[in-house]
Amino acid sequence: MAQSLDQAIADFNPQLSLGVAFSGGADSTALLAAAWQRWPGQVVALHVNHGLQAAAAHFENHCKAFCADHAIPLLIEHVNAHAQAGQSPEDAARIARYQALVRMAKQASIASIALAQHADDQVETVLMALLRGGGLAGLAGMPTHWLRDGIEFHRPLLTVAGASVRLWLATHGLPFIEDPSNTDERYTRNKIRQRLLPVVYELFPHARETIARSAKHMWSAQQLLDVQAAEDADKVLDVGNGGVRIRALQQLAPERQQQVLRYWLKNAAYTTPTAAQMQELLRQVAACTTRGHSIHIKVGLGFVQRRGAFLVFAA
Numbered sequence: 001m002a003q004s005l006d007q008a009i010a011d012f013n014p015q016l017s018l019g020v021a022f023s024g025g026a027d028s029t030a031l032l033a034a035a036w037q038r039w040p041g042q043v044v045a046l047h048v049n050h051g052l053q054a055a056a057a058h059f060e061n062h063c064k065a066f067c068a069d070h071a072i073p074l075l076i077e078h079v080n081a082h083a084q085a086g087q088s089p090e091d092a093a094r095i096a097r098y099q100a101l102v103r104m105a106k107q108a109s110i111a112s113i114a115l116a117q118h119a120d121d122q123v124e125t126v127l128m129a130l131l132r133g134g135g136l137a138g139l140a141g142m143p144t145h146w147l148r149d150g151i152e153f154h155r156p157l158l159t160v161a162g163a164s165v166r167l168w169l170a171t172h173g174l175p176f177i178e179d180p181s182n183t184d185e186r187y188t189r190n191k192i193r194q195r196l197l198p199v200v201y202e203l204f205p206h207a208r209e210t211i212a213r214s215a216k217h218m219w220s221a222q223q224l225l226d227v228q229a230a231e232d233a234d235k236v237l238d239v240g241n242g243g244v245r246i247r248a249l250q251q252l253a254p255e256r257q258q259q260v261l262r263y264w265l266k267n268a269a270y271t272t273p274t275a276a277q278m279q280e281l282l283r284q285v286a287a288c289t290t291r292g293h294s295i296h297i298k299v300g301l302g303f304v305q306r307r308g309a310f311l312v313f314a315a
């Protein structure tokens with residue numbers, strides 16, 4: 001069974017002080033207000049203005065007014081979230097947002113950041129990964145907790161249905177903004193939300209719970225692979241230059257090469273190669289038997305390159 005928002009917040013025990021990523025939308029408004037009720041004086045709202053919509057200034061002004069009305073401290077950062085060549089708009093916005101959240105958290109000595117994704121967002125994420133042929137990491141959905149740049153990130157509402165979040169807001173009479181981009185079907189996630197999920201929930205009323213359970217199984221399996229990848233990383237990574245020893249990498253089976261390369265890129269560059277990029281990288285690694293063999297493969301916002309006996313990531 002999905003939890004109520006009050007239950008989820010009661011079960012949430014982050015290290016304080018807490019920053020809440022606050023867009024002004026329904027989900028982040030509910031999370032911010034509930035967190036402030038539980039820890040008054042120890043919560044800071046963090047608003048990232050991506051500048052991607054004409055209404056961005058309106059969102060920012062709404063956040064200022066809401067926080068002023070409720071005496072909640074607010075930090076705001078403007079970012080350039082426009083996509084670069086080979087990058088999706090969603091990825092560009094996500095990367096810029098996380099970087100800004102970390103900067104604001106460090107500026108205000110914030111220990112933890114809470115994000116407002118809920119159970120329906122998790123269902124969308126898993127379905128997107130499945131339909132795109134994603135691996136274990138994608139099918140595991142969004143994690144509830146992780147550490148990045150010394151800041152603990154949390155998603156305390158992943159067990160709460162989106163309808164429950166809206167009901168909580170209505171009960172408490174709290175205003176929020178409807179983001180018009182949430183219904184723009186140029187984005188795959190919105191197509192799933194608008195067209196697919198109503199049918200899924202009609203046919204399978206407990207889909208939130210069952211998909212969440214499957215994602216948890218996938219997450220457990222991925223954790224085992226990450227443990228193996230970390231052990232392999234100790235053997236193939238060079239601490240001095242942050243690169244991968246090519247010869248040591250070649251001693252591993254291809255499946256373990258793939259896992260350790262994903263582990264390295266995730267931790268060194270906060271990026272994940274596509275399936276095609278990974279297959280090409282593995283092919284190039286296998287073919288790298290001479291001194292003059294060159295490796296230069298686009299991954300995320302940079303390149304995996306050969307430098308002497310090492311693979312390095314160049315942003």
